[in-house]
Amino acid sequence: MSIPQWNDPAKTLELPFTKLHFVKSSRIWKLYRMRGSGKWESYQPKPERADLHELLTEIQNDAYSCFLDSGKRRTGTSVGSVLSIANAPRF
Template sequence: MKVIDFTEQQIKDFVEHKRPKDKVVRDQLDIGYKYDGRSLEIQEIRPQWDDSSIIHQYPIAKATFVKSKKIWKLYWKRASGKWEPYTPMPEIKSIQEVLQAIGDDTHHCFWG
């Protein structure tokens, strides 16, 4: 019997909602994620500009669960490639709040 990870299900639902609906568009730009139970990375997926057989995954948001404090810490990636704490929400209590912050992107840190 498979155990359902409700956190991962919330992440899957979020990503599916953010993905382009059109298959043609998804071939040029898609959204994905990596999740290992403590760390989440939301990614933009694109083919290389001069060779569409090479696919790149560009991380745009990262969240880490701090078990001792029972909080999530959210990060955004600067153009320099350096991860920065998302200071408007230094400590987040649920994955739903993490996904809401990434989705709303009030400060234009994640989606540009």
């Protein structure tokens, strides 16, 4: 997500808020969210799934306002533009 820098609106800051990690040995995706403390935390209630689409849908729906805050403060941000996918399987 990009937001204007507080003391210089001409500059933008890139802020990660979600991370997906693929575990090859078990063939599952793990979903993490960035806490206010700056630490990554496993997302509850869906911390892992075999189907990547389920987790992407969970991020987009954002029922608990953990990712995009349901558009309340972070307008103009799309899930696809800010996802960080680590160890994605090669198809």
